[in-house]
Amino acid sequence: xxxxxxxGPGLMKPSETLSLICTVSxxxxxxxxxxxxxxxxxxxxLEWIASIYHSGSTYYNPSLKSRVTISADTxxxxxxxxxxxxxxxxxxxxxxxxxxxxNYYMDVWGKGTTVTVSS
Amino acid sequence: QSALTQPxxxxxxxxxxxxxxxxxTSSDVGGYNYxxxxxxxxxxxxxxxxxxxxxxxxGVPDRFxxxxxxxxxxxxxxxxxxEDEGDYYCxxxxxxxxxxxxxxxxxxxxx
Numbered sequence: 518x519x520x521x522x523x524x525g526p527g528l529m530k531p532s533e534t535l536s537l538i539c540t541v542s543x544x545x546x547x548x549x550x551x552x553x554x555x556x557x558x559x560x561x562x563l564e565w566i567a568s569i570y571h572s573g574s575t576y577y578n579p580s581l582k583s584r585v586t587i588s589a590d591t592x593x594x595x596x597x598x599x600x601x602x603x604x605x606x607x608x609x610x611x612x613x614x615x616x617x618x619x620n621y622y623m624d625v626w627g628k629g630t631t632v633t634v635s636s
Numbered sequence: 637q638s639a640l641t642q643p644x645x646x647x648x649x650x651x652x653x654x655x656x657x658x659x660x661t662s663s664d665v666g667g668y669n670y671x672x673x674x675x676x677x678x679x680x681x682x683x684x685x686x687x688x689x690x691x692x693x694x695g696v697p698d699r700f701x702x703x704x705x706x707x708x709x710x711x712x713x714x715x716x717x718x719e720d721e722g723d724y725y726c727x728x729x730x731x732x733x734x735x736x737x738x739x740x741x742x743x744x745x746x747x
Contacts (some may be wrong), residue, residue, distance in 0.1 A: 528702075552718040553654050553734070553735075553736070555738075561736040562738060562739070562740045562741040563674075563682065563725050563727075563729075563741070564726060564738065565735065565736040565737065568736075571747075576732070576733075576735045578734065579733060579734055606679070611682055616735075617687070620670055620687055620688055621670045621672070621680060621728075621729040621735060621736055622670070622672040622682060622684055622687035622688070622727075623672070623674070623682070624687075624693065625685075625698050625738075626682055627681065628680075628681055629681055631651070
């Protein structure tokens with residue numbers, strides 16, 4: 518079955534750039550679907566960050582667009598997120614997910630990776 | 637502040653029904669039939685429960701149903717069971733510049 522696994526740094530300092538990788542197994546990301554990142558600050562709700570289409574088209578949350586880049590490496594069946602100039606407000610669990618094209622629902626999620634920004 | 641508005645909490649006794657609302661605008665919930673609902677248990681990833689307003693993925697009990705009227709979507713859980721307790725989030729497509737927006741979440745308690 519399709520599985521997604523996030524990997525990230527865990528602990529970061531303010532102003533650094535966050536880099537996350539989502540490794541997909543059981544499905545080739547170049548075949549179809551959007552692939553996306555969602556975050557959840559401690560005790561708070563979900564926030565969609567960005568998605569990339571299997572063709573390479575990218576989509577960003579307008580509130581984060583200036584700091585975010587999503588990309589994909591089809592040879593490794595991975596997609597990645599970079600978030601620049603992090604602050605404590607970026608502390609969250611970051612999830613990667615498969616997003617259905619045309620219907621925009623997320624049917625497969627990774628388990629999440631916690632990123633803490635602290636000086 | 638979340639794009640979609642949900643009540644922070646809801647509750648019901650085992651066997652009862654509870655409905656959670658999700659209010660947006662004509663630019664998201666009201667403009668597209670792409671409302672989804674997710675269940676999240678503590679420390680776990682969200683799980684898709686409803687897509688395209690009212691469709692249930694395979695394996696989701698038919699106790700979960702959903703609908704939409706205008707700018708408000710609703711999730712109903714019938715015959716409440718203890719395992720239904722958790723956080724529920726709605727989401728909607730909001731156009732090509734804002735692929736997905738979420739609600740703030742509703743904590744469902746089974747009394």
